[in-house]
Amino acid sequence: MRGFARAWSVFLTFARNSLIRDMTFRANFLIELVSSSAWVFMNLGFYLLIFHYTPSIGVGTGWGKWEFFAFAGTGLIINSLTSMFFMTNGDEFGEMIRTGTLDFALLKPIDTQFLVSLQRVEWSSAGNLVVGIVLVLVATSRLAGAIGPGQVILYLAFVLCGVVILYSLLFSFAATSIWLGRNTSLLDFWFYIVSFSRYPMEIYQGRLGRPIRWFFSFVVPVLVAVNVPARELVRPLYPRLASDWLFTLSAPVAAAASFAVCRWIFARALRSYRSASS
Amino acid sequence: MKCAIETSNLAKYYRVYSKKEGLVPSLVGLFRREYREVHAVRGIDVRVEPGEFVAFLGPNGAGKTTTLKLLSGIITPTSGSASVLGYTPWKRENAYRRRFALVMGQKNQLWWDLPAAESFRLHQQIYDIPEASFRQTMAELAGMMEVEPLLHRPVRELSLGERMRMELIAALLHSPEVLFLDEPTIGLDVTAQFTIHRFLRHYQQTRGTTILLTSHYMKDVDALCRRVIVIAGGRLIYDGSLPGLVERFGGYKIISVLFSDGEVPPDLERFGQIVSREPPRMRLRVDRQVVTATLRELLARYAADDVSVEDPPLEEVVSALFSSAEERSRETAVTLTRA
Incomplete structure (x- = not known):
């Protein structure tokens, strides 16, 4: 327990020091804020455009306009949490290895x-x-069904699982820099893979889609990251089947498994650390 | 008493890709690579008692820093064993990491854009230092280093010497029992060096910390360390006192004579190499074995007001020792392998 309290206070200091630092370079902070939000709003505009042509994504999938926006909001929450806490650190980690x-x-x-x-x-x-939180709130308020407190708790827990999955993938990749000396493209690679998680998994159909869906559910479970919490909230195709329960359970299992794999890779990598120059 | 640091046959080999120059060889290198095995440390046995202040000397690439990194647990050895305070460093146990510190003159750990005080606060939390003792230690260290007014200025605005002092404070906040210093005075001016010497001497005497120091400045070593370990080509070639080092590897002495008649006699070359001739004083470099014979003859032949015999400058002895050691190790240091 004492160890946990210490870790927490160390984390708070990191957060505080980062904020002090960001405030020192205020203009840079504002530019970052504006440019990343602009990118998000452009994407949302693009989604609106799509729903101008069709009432739902795929026939009978249940992903109508507001269900989808709840999904997109959930994706945004998970992604922004990951980039808030881990993306810079993943990048920085590669640099720490290169410079020693x-x-x-x-x-x-x-x-x-x-x-x-x-x-x-x-x-x-x-x-x-x-933006993500507002999007989820607006989208769910437009939907018919009421959302109970249990559902909200489960939703938050699954969002956390989603962040753990994306984090584990990121740091598994980042740790390989120890063996490769430099690994700038693998972080891009992480970004490409994560972009598969931006859409409901029902879109991966047919001869091309199924292997993608299978791979990104069971091997690199990024599809689980956003789909499970979003479904918990908006439940397209309610009531759920037995297989849906299995799907829901896959989030904590996938999170625990990815985290374990990440810890293992990280520990192994640290043993091979060579420490650049003097 | 138990040793603070003990190593046995400690060795670290690196396999490095030997890159060729030019575009075509680089492209060939994509498919077929030649590796070189660099033997950074090749079997070192050292024992250091608690409270010793030991200098690690050696030319660039001798393996000094690698040895310190092994003892800090940053890297794992290829073979051999080491024990510091009873721990195996590369197991990286938290219990061990609480009890030692490493300062590197070439790398900094303080947050660049924040005042040093913020980094110290972070160390307090990581090392779990109680508030009262943290305040006391920080005030004491900052006082000794004369940096109190700078604690709240961003690190990027500090001079190199001020930054180095902050790095030292950061490393000492948790009162380590063993301290590794890797070139702590590199690039510093004489005043800053002196401040750090004075601090380290005082700190070591009052706390009895075991310190291992690497440096290229003989002034550091001369001012601080009784015991000197010389490594070259990854091997230990001397372990003993500083005067002992000069005795063993400085093969000559300097005889200085002040002649009574105001003139320096000619034809003195036959006694030895003339270092300087500033009438009425003359300095002569003479082989150690013939010092007494030379003195006797000089004094029998000429009238002198004053005579002194000195050891050669430390820098010269060490540089001669390094270059001979490097030559010897060059033949065996690298072996080529193919993969």
């Missing part, structure tokens, strides 16, 4: 993965987080 400053993290009497995963908080991503 990972040395200092290895000296500290605290879990190294914890330390390098959370040392910066990207406060400008909070803008998109707010």
